[in-house]
Amino acid sequence: MSKRDYYETLGVSKGASADEIKKGYRKKAKELHPDRNSDNPNAEAQFKEANEAYDVLKDPEKKAAYDRYGHAAFENGMGGAGRGHHPGQGNGDFASAFSDVFDDLFGDFMGGRAGGQARSRAQRGSDLRYNLRVSLEEAFSGLQKTITVPTSVGCGTCNGTGAEGGAEPVTCPTCSGMGKVRAQQGFFTVERTCPTCSGVGQMVKNPCADCGGAGRLEKERSLSVNIPAGVETGTRIRLSGEGEAGLRGGPSGDLYIFIDVQEHALFERDGVNLYCRVPVSMVSASLGGDIEVPTIDGGRSRVKIPSGSQSGRQMRLRGKGMPSLRGNQSGDMFIELAVETPVNLTSRQKELLREFDDIAVDNNPQNDSFFNKVKTFWDSMKS
CATH class of the missing domain: 2.60.260.20 (Urease metallochaperone UreE, N-terminal domain)
Known part of the structure; x- marks a missing residue:
């Protein structure tokens, strides 16, 4: 049975470059690997065929001989094989070919190639x-x-070297300083962290007694x-x-x-601005007046309360907030009024409040507005 053309085996043209040949082999190696083709009895043979083709075409001397003489270049001891073996013999050729693309296929997973250093x-x-x-x-x-x-x-003690007396570490004999070792497992070349030096590539012969190396x-x-x-x-x-x-x-x-x-007991922060909720009496909110409020720098500021102030009303103190981390400006401080309803009233206080309520006219605009809206709502429901 005649052999397939090596270029055809790798799915590349006869004038393909070295990179194109390598990419073609990578694709075939992934596609035809026996582990991925357990249901294909011919997968292993096709996989070896792709390996044989790549072993020849990756070598400039072998490739030149193959381009000139075809498969005959490697038969009957004819010159051009160049390495004293048939391209299809043994697993050693596969390991040689596959190791060239091993790092490309699995380099990211294994942490990249050592690069010979x-x-x-x-x-x-x-x-x-x-x-x-x-x-x-x-x-x-x-x-x-x-x-x-x-x-x-x-x-x-060791100036950070880990060695007694500050001596320099020596190259690891197991991995020759690579930090990784390679082992052949069937068709695969597996790269692992060196067990002797734990991937460091060097060893300390006499560890420092204080730091243990x-x-x-x-x-x-x-x-x-x-x-x-x-x-x-x-x-x-x-x-x-x-x-x-x-x-x-x-x-x-x-x-x-x-x-x-x-968190602070008095101030609430929002970026560079501060908020301080200040309780005021019903009388002060009604008649107006001045109150004294604290500032974050430990000082005091006087704030004028307008007459008829309601709960939630805010007043701004410019520049009394937090400094900006980037720049020379400062935020503002906002005073929020909380009008208090009197509690624990005496009989006389209750009497005075009832008298006030009897003579109150247009003193509660929000109250009157709300209940006017309620009356309108109920009337609309009836109709």
């Missing part, structure tokens, strides 16, 4: 998070605060942090290089401080 022994330290609660007054004025952070710091120690560290005025809940402050120390001399991570501003 040793992985760095140093690893960057982890970033750390610290939650800091501040009062509204502290958020208004800003502050300098000292915090204690449990973290990893570089070992001073890690190059860092667990320790609490005190830091002075500047909290700017105007911070809000959720504000994130980044301190570069103040996170966990790197492994074996690697760079330190960062420290992220997340601000949580506590």
Whole structure:
């Protein structure tokens, strides 16, 4: 039985480039792999046929011989085979061909190819998070605060190398510094993290007695942090290089401080604006007058209440709110009136209120308007 043309086997034209040949083989390798074609008894043979074709066409010398003589180039010891074996013999040829596209097929899943270079022994330290609660007054004025952070710091005994006396690590003999090892499993070449060096690519012969070879120690560290005025809940402050120390001399991570501003007993915050709900007596709301209200800076402001004020009425104090975190402007403070109904009335007070109610004319505009609408509603329902 005559063999199929190698180009036809890979589904490419005779003038295909090396990249096109490689892409054709990748496609066929995925399409014809026996694991994906358990119901096709010919899948394995077709898979090997594609491997044989690629083993020849990927090699410039073999490809040139095949283009000139066809399959005869590799029969009867004719020159051009170039490597002393028939292209279709053994599994070694398959492993050679398939390993060329292994990283393309599975590189992302396995973490990418090593690229022929040793992985760095140093690893960057982890970033750390610290939650800091501040009062509204502290958020208004800003502050300098000292915090204690449990973290990893570089070992001073070995200068972060992890080796006794600060000696440099040696190349891992198992993976030759690659950090990964490859093993042949049937048709597949499987790449795994080196079990000897755990993927670092280097080893410490004599680990430091203090840090056990890690190059860092667990320790609490005190830091002075500047909290700017105007911070809000959720504000994130980044301190570069103040996170966990790197492994074996690697760079330190960062420290992220997340601000949580506590609720206040008097003020409610909305961005840069503040709201303060102030209770006023029925008499003050009716006759008008002045009241004194607190401000977030610890001061006092006098506010004039117009006569006839109702609950919910707001008055603005410009510039008495929170400072803007970005810029020199400040928000406003809004005073919201809450008119109180008198309680615990004496007999005389009740008598006076009844007298007032008897002579009250047009003193309750909202009351009169509401019940006029109610009367209109009921009349419309009757009709």
